[in-house]
Amino acid sequence: MGLHKGVIDMEKKITDIFGTLVFDEEVMEERLAKDTFRELQKTIKEGKSLNIKIANAVANAMKDWAVEHGATHYTHWFQPMTGVTAEKHDGFIGTNKNGKVILEFSGKELIKGEPDASSFPNGGLRATFEARGYTAWDPTSYAFIKNGVLCIPTAFCSYSGHALDKKTPLLRSMQAINKQTLRILKLFGNENVKNVKTTVGPEQEYFLVDKKYYEQRKDLIYTGRTLFGAPSPKGQEMEDHYFGTIKSRVQEFMNDLNEELWKLGVLVKTEHNEVAPAQHELAPIFSTTNIATDHNQLTMELIQRIAKKHGLVALLHEKPFDGINGSGKHNNWSLSTDTGVNLLEPGDTPHENAQFLLFLCAVIKAADEHQDLLRLSVATAGNDHRLGANEAPPAIISVFLGDELAEILKAIEEDRPYDSKEKEVMKIGAHVLPKFPKDTTDRNRTSPFAFTGNKFEFRMPGSSSSIAGCNIVLNTVIADELKEFADILEKAPDFSSALHALIQGTIKEHKRIIFNGNGYDDSWVEEAKKRGLLNLRTTPDALPYFIKENNIELFKRHKVFDEEEVHSRYEIMMEEYVKILHIEALTMVNMSQKEILPAVSQYSYDLAQTCAMKTEVAKLENVYEKETLKDVSALLDQAFKATKHLDKVLKEAEAIEDFEKAAFYYRDEVIPAMSALRTPCDELETLTAENVWPFPTYGKLLFGIL
Ligand code: ADP
Ligand code: MG
Numbered sequence: 129m130g131l132h133k134g135v136i137d138m139e140k141k142i143t144d145i146f147g148t149l150v151f152d153e154e155v156m157e158e159r160l161a162k163d164t165f166r167e168l169q170k171t172i173k174e175g176k177s178l179n180i181k182i183a184n185a186v187a188n189a190m191k192d193w194a195v196e197h198g199a200t201h202y203t204h205w206f207q208p209m210t211g212v213t214a215e216k217h218d219g220f221i222g223t224n225k226n227g228k229v230i231l232e233f234s235g236k237e238l239i240k241g242e243p244d245a246s247s248f249p250n251g252g253l254r255a256t257f258e259a260r261g262y263t264a265w266d267p268t269s270y271a272f273i274k275n276g277v278l279c280i281p282t283a284f285c286s287y288s289g290h291a292l293d294k295k296t297p298l299l300r301s302m303q304a305i306n307k308q309t310l311r312i313l314k315l316f317g318n319e320n321v322k323n324v325k326t327t328v329g330p331e332q333e334y335f336l337v338d339k340k341y342y343e344q345r346k347d348l349i350y351t352g353r354t355l356f357g358a359p360s361p362k363g364q365e366m367e368d369h370y371f372g373t374i375k376s377r378v379q380e381f382m383n384d385l386n387e388e389l390w391k392l393g394v395l396v397k398t399e400h401n402e403v404a405p406a407q408h409e410l411a412p413i414f415s416t417t418n419i420a421t422d423h424n425q426l427t428m429e430l431i432q433r434i435a436k437k438h439g440l441v442a443l444l445h446e447k448p449f450d451g452i453n454g455s456g457k458h459n460n461w462s463l464s465t466d467t468g469v470n471l472l473e474p475g476d477t478p479h480e481n482a483q484f485l486l487f488l489c490a491v492i493k494a495a496d497e498h499q500d501l502l503r504l505s506v507a508t509a510g511n512d513h514r515l516g517a518n519e520a521p522p523a524i525i526s527v528f529l530g531d532e533l534a535e536i537l538k539a540i541e542e543d544r545p546y547d548s549k550e551k552e553v554m555k556i557g558a559h560v561l562p563k564f565p566k567d568t569t570d571r572n573r574t575s576p577f578a579f580t581g582n583k584f585e586f587r588m589p590g591s592s593s594s595i596a597g598c599n600i601v602l603n604t605v606i607a608d609e610l611k612e613f614a615d616i617l618e619k620a621p622d623f624s625s626a627l628h629a630l631i632q633g634t635i636k637e638h639k640r641i642i643f644n645g646n647g648y649d650d651s652w653v654e655e656a657k658k659r660g661l662l663n664l665r666t667t668p669d670a671l672p673y674f675i676k677e678n679n680i681e682l683f684k685r686h687k688v689f690d691e692e693e694v695h696s697r698y699e700i701m702m703e704e705y706v707k708i709l710h711i712e713a714l715t716m717v718n719m720s721q722k723e724i725l726p727a728v729s730q731y732s733y734d735l736a737q738t739c740a741m742k743t744e745v746a747k748l749e750n751v752y753e754k755e756t757l758k759d760v761s762a763l764l765d766q767a768f769k770a771t772k773h774l775d776k777v778l779k780e781a782e783a784i785e786d787f788e789k790a791a792f793y794y795r796d797e798v799i800p801a802m803s804a805l806r807t808p809c810d811e812l813e814t815l816t817a818e819n820v821w822p823f824p825t826y827g828k829l830l831f832g833i834l
Contacts, residue, residue: 173323266282266283308607336435347715369402388434485556710782727822766808
């Protein structure tokens with residue numbers, strides 16, 4: 129009985145708080161005049177532009193609502209190309225003509241903001257004399273209150289109209305895929321669908337460490353990952369953390385986090401411990417891509433903020449600990465119509481099946497033809513530690529379909545019956561697909577891009593990245609295939625036979641991208657090479673594909689990026705790679721010179737002193753002191769030399785002006801110099817006394833939350 133009541137209380141609590149800090153449809157309907165509400169709905173659902181009269185009414189209602197919920201300021205909340213979010217707060221406060229203080233917020237202020245944003249990266253898109261960009265409300269994503277500030281989700285552009293953010297191209301890519309999908313649906317006789325949106329459910333991984341240990345490590349503070357650290361006696365080998373019971377301190381944090389996210393209308397649903405110790409995962413119920421992206425940014429922000437309240441620090445880095453699994457973000461992706469149909473859901477009728485197969489083929493063809501773009505959409509210095517390191521999916525793009533679906537495609541390709549008992553060959557549009565249980569499709573976790581029954585799961589994105597980047601690419605490359613399909617089918621004299629030929633031809637031509645085996649296996653690397661698949665292991669390998677002519681043309685064709693926008697993003701991503709490695713290398717030199725070398729030097733002095741005293745006083749042999757001193761001294765010298773060397777290559781790196789050359793130099797010279805320093809230091813950590821080591825060990829970081 130008690131439990132039952134508890135469940136009811138919980139349900140009531142969630143429904144009571146859900147979306148309370150969001151200016152959503154319900155609030156709009158309640159607070160706006162009927163015609164205003166109707167006009168705004170048109171803007172939201174059909175993308176109609178908003179006139180100033182309506183905007184004024186909406187702004188006023190929004191302000192009243194926000195003030196009632198304790199807000200005093202508003203901000204245009206946007207997503208510059210740094211991949212995090214930005215906000216500049218403005219007060220509602222003003223004065224009327226009698227000099228009396230009032231709170232105001234106009235339609236103009238709602239629709240458009242003009243932050244001086246000259247310090248955001250723009251990759252050469254905005255001349256400095258014209259430093260201002262402008263922000264424009266994205267009415268398809270609701271305004272919300274965060275920390276007492278009304279946040280208005282916005283796009284961020286330069287005065288010449290170039291996108292300076294991640295939201296604008298994401299919205300453009302959604303429009304592109306909408307347009308092409310509608311053409312395809314029309315060919316299948318779906319006249320009543322007006323709008324198709326891509327949907328995303330991003331699963332977010334992260335680590336939690338105790339704040340008191342975090343504060344003692346400059347590497348965590350400056351770079352978000354450990355740059356030194358010997359393995360602890362226990363790692364993740366027991367696999368006892370995965371789905372294990374959640375510690376009460378962590379559970380309290382999670383409850384708090386869920387509650388705050390629910391208030392913001394984020395549909396967080398699942399939470400569990402991950403494979404590595406101290407690693408956790410959180411997943412929301414999927415939503416429209418741009419909202420899912422906004423929500424994922426909020427989720428990352430809140431994970432970090434609420435962890436601090438519990439004396440914890442959340443690490444969103446892709447690889448916080450060497451030798452321990454890193455963190456990713458699984459981007460579950462599908463396409464959904466405004467009539468509520470998931471276009472990647474296999475249907476019950478031959479007709480639905482044919483349509484499903486065509487969309488499936490578009491994804492397969494897109495993955496094969498645009499391996500480069502998919503790979504580079506997740507390329508960052510942090511993610512380079514995961515991809516291809518036998519834990520995350522490899523850097524090679526392939527598609528997992530599951531044995532059954534793969535068999536079906538094979539039968540279509542070879543014009544033979546799918547089921548040996550049946551005689552008829554699989555004819556698209558004439559046959560029902562055999563039912564395949566969803567669960568069997570979901571179990572290969574080594575694939576970078578897996579069909580999981582009614583959606584594709586792109587498993588390569590890093591845990592700290594915005595999901596905008598990979599979804600811009602997914603939407604655009606799939607839109608392009610759908611365009612090609614529509615161009616062919618619209619002209620075909622006989623739709624059915626053209627469709628069959630198209631699907632069969634696509635399978636034949638692109639089946640090399642389908643791989644159902646173990647992606648972590650070394651033999652796959654060989655096999656993929658034989659199939660001619662790309663293996664772009666590092667960020668500087670991958671990013672230059674962005675500015676290849678065919679890719680620029682692709683983005684231009686769908687009006688997602690123009691040429692300058694592609695170049696600016698390329699430059700920003702390469703420079704970010706360089707900056708991250710630069711900070712990491714500097715931090716290593718600093719920690720070595722200021723903490724490790726002096727501590728170990730003092731330790732060897734103590735050993736030498738003890739040794740000398742014992743010899744003098746008791747004429748003892750002192751094997752322990754002597755041997756340890758020898759080993760420690762040798763490693764200390766090695767660490768010193770490696771520090772000098774890292775410092776030297778770093779100075780050389782700093783002198784390189786060309787950002788492309790710099791990126792390759794960091795990869796080929798700085799990264800090896802960093803590992804050459806780490807090796808003797810980690811050995812020294814193992815050899816020295818616990819109280820000598822200047823910062824907390826892996827053991828404390830990974831198992832220190834009690
Ligand atoms: P698993 O860990 O087995 O992959 P989860 O339940 O953790 O499964 O995550 C699955 C994610 O996929 C959830 O965020 C879910 O909402 C999302 N998802 C389900 N259906 C769709 C869809 N049609 N489009 C996009 N995402 C979806
Ligand atoms: Mg998953």
